[in-house]
Each structure stands twice: as structure tokens, then as C-alpha cells.
Amino acid sequence: MSEQANDAQTCVIIGASHAGVNLAFNLRIAGWAGDILLFDADPELPYHRPPLSKAYLASDDGLDSHRLKSADSYVQQQITLRLGVKVSKIDPDQKVITLNDDSVQSYDKLVLATGARPLIPPIPGLDAANNCFPLRTAADVENIREAITPAGGKNVVIIGGGYIGLETAASMKKLGANVTVLEREDRVLARVTAPVMSDFFTCLHKDNGVTIAIRKNVSAIESEGSTNLVRCADGSEYPADLIVVGVGIRVNTELAEAAGLKVHNGIQIDATMKTSTDDIYAIGDCTFHHNPHYDRWVRLESVQNAVDQAKVAAKAICGEVVVYDAIPWFWSDQYDVKLQMVGLSEGYDEVVVRHEIGEGHKFSAWYFKGDTLLAVDAVNNAKAYVIGTRFIKSGDLINKGKLADLGVGLKPATLG
Amino acid sequence: MPKITFITATGESIIAEGTSGSVMELAKQYNVSGIDGDCGGVCSCATCHVHVAPADFNKTGAASEIEADMLELDDNVIKFSRLCCQIEVSDAVDGVTLTVPG
Numbered sequence: 001m002s003e004q005a006n007d008a009q010t011c012v013i014i015g016a017s018h019a020g021v022n023l024a025f026n027l028r029i030a031g032w033a034g035d036i037l038l039f040d041a042d043p044e045l046p047y048h049r050p051p052l053s054k055a056y057l058a059s060d061d062g063l064d065s066h067r068l069k070s071a072d073s074y075v076q077q078q079i080t081l082r083l084g085v086k087v088s089k090i091d092p093d094q095k096v097i098t099l100n101d102d103s104v105q106s107y108d109k110l111v112l113a114t115g116a117r118p119l120i121p122p123i124p125g126l127d128a129a130n131n132c133f134p135l136r137t138a139a140d141v142e143n144i145r146e147a148i149t150p151a152g153g154k155n156v157v158i159i160g161g162g163y164i165g166l167e168t169a170a171s172m173k174k175l176g177a178n179v180t181v182l183e184r185e186d187r188v189l190a191r192v193t194a195p196v197m198s199d200f201f202t203c204l205h206k207d208n209g210v211t212i213a214i215r216k217n218v219s220a221i222e223s224e225g226s227t228n229l230v231r232c233a234d235g236s237e238y239p240a241d242l243i244v245v246g247v248g249i250r251v252n253t254e255l256a257e258a259a260g261l262k263v264h265n266g267i268q269i270d271a272t273m274k275t276s277t278d279d280i281y282a283i284g285d286c287t288f289h290h291n292p293h294y295d296r297w298v299r300l301e302s303v304q305n306a307v308d309q310a311k312v313a314a315k316a317i318c319g320e321v322v323v324y325d326a327i328p329w330f331w332s333d334q335y336d337v338k339l340q341m342v343g344l345s346e347g348y349d350e351v352v353v354r355h356e357i358g359e360g361h362k363f364s365a366w367y368f369k370g371d372t373l374l375a376v377d378a379v380n381n382a383k384a385y386v387i388g389t390r391f392i393k394s395g396d397l398i399n400k401g402k403l404a405d406l407g408v409g410l411k412p413a414t415l416g
Numbered sequence: 417m418p419k420i421t422f423i424t425a426t427g428e429s430i431i432a433e434g435t436s437g438s439v440m441e442l443a444k445q446y447n448v449s450g451i452d453g454d455c456g457g458v459c460s461c462a463t464c465h466v467h468v469a470p471a472d473f474n475k476t477g478a479a480s481e482i483e484a485d486m487l488e489l490d491d492n493v494i495k496f497s498r499l500c501c502q503i504e505v506s507d508a509v510d511g512v513t514l515t516v517p518g
């Protein structure tokens with residue numbers, strides 16, 4: 001903690017999800033002694049988002065086992081949670097924010113952790129469709145669960161074959177629905193993985209009885225009684241009792257833009273998470289930031305990024321000299337398959353694929369640019385994920401020949 | 417009700433009682449510092465690392481293969497390391513002591 005006294009200061013955080021909540025608790029660890037106010041439009045005690053399309057969606061559990069922190073923890077750490085309150089404006093000159101009831105709150109330090117919201121594509125008929133929902137919040141899951149209970153025999157159409165779409169497909173299948181995924185590109189996960197991973201997940205879903213249809217541009221939705229017909233540009237059509245829209249996100253940058261903060265594909269921040277305006281920071285899904293390891297500007301949608309940026313911002317706000325320098329990682333769980341990814345694969349020129357002998361769904365894809373390992377996608381193979389992480393961090397060269405040779409064990413010592 | 421003792425990196429001792437869920441969830445409920453559980457308990461983040469008291473290791477059992485691999489991400493891994501999201505709260509683990517590595 002620096003000498004500057006902060007016990008009479010107020011830190012206001014907009015957004016109480018992975019980024020905002022972690023920031024609040026890390027501020028206390030970093031020595032912030034002043035007030036901490038955490039605002040979120042969502043009325044729920046903050047919860048983990050990843051289970052919303054995975055375990056939580058496929059169960060009838062309550063949210064309580066998926067809270068980010070217990071209600072007591074906020075009290076204990078003197079963090080004031082203001083849930084169900086939307087922030088409508090920031091005035092960086094007066095250093096106040098305006099809430100949706102027109103009341104104002106002043107701040108000394110402000111953090112935007114506003115994340116993202118689902119992108120709703122302009123498909124004719126989508127607004128009026130029956131049981132058509134995105135999947136980002138606990139309320140979305142409530143809607144989906146209600147529409148799908150009982151699931152047996154119901155037709156579910158998922159628009160978008162990204163991670164959320166595919167995880168939702170697996171969960172809906174588990175509940176007993178007939179599931180179709182409509183993907184506009186010529187493979188699922190096209191934006192984020194190599195074709196070998198797309199092929200694997202396509203087969204996995206087909207083996208589990210989910211229909212994956214590619215090159216499907218949804219052109220209209222017609223509601224018929226309590227159900228719908230989803231029409232595609234190629235003339236195909238799919239009946240749907242429930243439609244889940246998973247075609248990506250829009251970053252919540254409106255507040256920042258209106259306050260004059262620099263925004264470009266997200267709120268621009270420096271290595272300490274500070275925006276272009278003094279005393280205003282931004283963290284998590286809403287940020288556009290520089291990744292030093294890859295020397296690239298990126299916008300990431302992951303728990304890792306939200307948590308790690310929160311930790312850096314907390315220290316920076318308390319006057320410590322820190323910079324954000326993390327290797328991104330991510331996971332996805334579908335059926336009994338666990339995918340773990342580390343690094344950023346964009347720009348790769350070669351993929352080395354390694355299927356471990358005699359172990360069904362256990363393999364890994366190693367993305368290289370020249371001799372440099374950029375990223376690893378590991379399927380049911382935590383060892384590959386961990387070793388990949390180590391090599392990416394250290395920058396040590398991997399011998400690609402040995403990596404591809406199944407006779408050589410997957411160990412750091414043998415791959416160098 | 418099964419009781420579990422957590423000892424934090426600063427030496428604070430917290431006795432937690434629960435009936436179900438994972439030991440990570442229990443630790444979060446009691447705000448045990450150092451147990452972050454960032455992935456929500458699906459063995460993907462290794463932020464719920466504990467050292468089981470050697471005498472209690474037969475109660476918790478050893479880490480599974482994927483868990484042991486994930487533990488390798490942490491420099492503080494020892495023979496008695498576990499990711500506590502992978503331990504269920506039950507009578508079987510009543511009375512164990514878990515230390516959060518510093």
C-alpha cells in the first residue's frame with residue numbers, strides 16, 4: 001500500500017460479475033481502506049456464468065452452489081452491494097455517477113466492469129418468436145428451463161455453433177430434448193479453433209444425437225401457435241419449441257463512450273487497467289487491452305481475463321506498480337469431454353495434433369507460428385494443457401518431431 | 417455434521433461445517449482466504465489448492481489423474497496436495513485439516 005491515504009475515499013465499481021466482484025475483494029487484499037460500492041443491474045447475488053450453459057442448465061439446482069462469494073463475505077469485507085441498480089451516466093469532471101432512479105453517487109476511483117450482453121441478430125420474426133432466449137444471465141436460464149420442462153420430445157433449435165451454443169446443445173440433450181444447432185459458417189467453433197477441433201466436436205455432438213447443420217443462415221422465424229418454424233436462406237426449415245440464440249456478444253461500452261472514454265472494440269485500457277481518463281479503470285469482457293506476451297491488442301471473453309485484470313486493477317488503484325501480463329486460458333465442458341485451452345492461436349501456421357495411444361477422446365492440438373508455440377487445445381488431457389502452459393510461458397522451444405511422436409512421453413523434459 | 421478445519425496462509429484457523437457440495441464451496445461459504453475457486457469447481461483453474469494433513473490423507477484420498485495434472489500448475493504442490501473442489505463434503509472427510517499453501 002502506498003502512503004496516499006485512501007480510508008476516506010470511495011471506490012465505485014459498475015458491474016458485479018467475475019471482474020467486478022473479484023476487484024472488490026482484491027481491493028481489500030491490496031489495502032484499500034475506504035468505501036467499496038458495487039453496482040449491478042442484475043438483482044441476483046453475483047454468480048458464476050460458465051455453469052449457466054453447462055452443469056447448472058442441465059440440472060434443477062438452485063443458484064446457491066454457484067455464487068461467486070457468499071452473502072456474508074461482502075459484509076465481512078465491508079463491500080456494499082447494490083443489486084438491481086442500473087448506472088445510467090458517468091460524469092468524469094464532477095466524479096459522480098447517476099443511477100436509474102436519478103440519484104447520484106460520487107467516487108474517487110471508478111471501475112467499469114460492465115462486461116457484455118448477447119448479440120441479438122436482426123432476424124425477421126425473432127422478436128415475436130415463442131420461447132426465444134439468449135443465454136447470459138440467471139434469468140435467461142430460468143426462462144429456458146421453464147420453456148423446456150418437461151424436455152422429452154421438445155424441439156430445441158440453437159442458433160450459433162460457438163462454445164455457448166454447443167454447451168447448451170449438450171445440456172439440452174441431457175435433459176432429453178431433440179436438439180439442432182444451426183451454424184452459419186462451414187464449421188462449428190470456426191472463429192476460435194483449428195478445423196481438427198471443429199471436426200471432433202461435430203462428431204461428438206452427432207454421436208450424442210444432436211444435429212449439427214452448417215452453412216445455415218437463419219433468414220426468418222415464424223411463430224405458429226405456441227411453437228416456431230426457423231427458416232434458413234437455403235430453404236430448409238426447423239420446428240422449434242425453444243430457440244436459444246448464441247451468436248456472440250456486444251460489449252457494454254455505452255456508458256464509457258458517453259463519458260468520453262476512448263473506446264475501440266471495447267474500452268481501451270493501459271497495462272494498469274486505467275482508461276484514457278484519470279481515476280477511471282476498466283476490467284473484464286468490456287476491455288480492449290494489449291497482451292505483452294503476444295504483443296497484440298485483444299478483447300477477451302473469459303473468466304481468466306476478468307479475474308486477472310481485477311487483481312491488477314486492485315493493486316494499481318492502491319498505488320502499487322503493476323502491469324497485466326497473463327497468458328489467456330479458457331475451458332469448455334460438453335458431455336464427458338473437457339476442453340482446456342491456453343494461449344492465443346491467431347496467426348498460427350502449423351498445428352501438431354497428438355492423439356494419446358489407446359485413450360479414446362484424449363488428444364491435443366498444438367498451434368505454432370514457425371517454431372514458436374502459440375497455443376494448445378487439450379481434450380480430456382490436462383497434462384497437455386499444463387505442459388503447453390509451461391512452454392508458452394517460458395518461451396522454451398518444443399521439438400515438433402518429438403511432440404508428434406507418440407513414442408515420446410508427454411513430459412517437459414522429453415519435448416525440449 | 418462433518419467438520420473441516422482450514423488453516424490459511426497467515427495461520428488463521430477456520431472450522432467449517434457442511435453437509436453437501438464440495439469442500440471448495442464450503443471454503444467459499446466461510447470466506448477462507450486463498451481459496452478462490454475461479455472456475456466454479458470443475459477442475460479447470462487450480463485456485464482451490466490445499467495441503468491435506470498427512471494423517472488425514474487416507475480420508476480424502478489422493479488426487480485423480482486430471483487433478484494431479486492440474487496441480488502441476490502450482491509451484492507449491494506436494495504429495496498431500498488436492499484441489500478441494502474435487503473433494504465432496506461427507507462423513508468420510510469429517511475432522512480433516514486442510515492448509516492453504518502460501
Ligand SMILES: Cc1cc2nc3c(=O)[nH]c(=O)nc-3n(C[C@H](O)[C@H](O)[C@H](O)COP(=O)(O)OP(=O)(O)OC[C@H]3O[C@@H](n4cnc5c(N)ncnc54)[C@H](O)[C@@H]3O)c2cc1C
Binds near residue numbers: 019135302332333
Ligand atoms: C453461458 C456462458 C458460459 C461461459 N463459459 C465460460 C467458460 O467455460 N470459461 C470461461 O473462461 N468463460 C466463460 N464464459 C465467459 C465469462 O462468463 C465471462 O468472460 C465473464 O462473465 C466476464 O466477466 P465480466 O465481469 O467482465 O462481465 P459480465 O459477466 O458480462 O458482467 C458484467 C456485469 O455488469 C453489469 N452491468 C453492465 N452495465 C451496467 C450498468 N450500466 N449498470 C449496472 N450494472 C451493469 C451486468 O448486469 C453484468 O452483471 C461464459 C459466459 C457465458 C454467458
Ligand code: FES
Binds near residue numbers: 463499
Ligand atoms: S475450483 Fe477450479 S480447480 Fe477447483
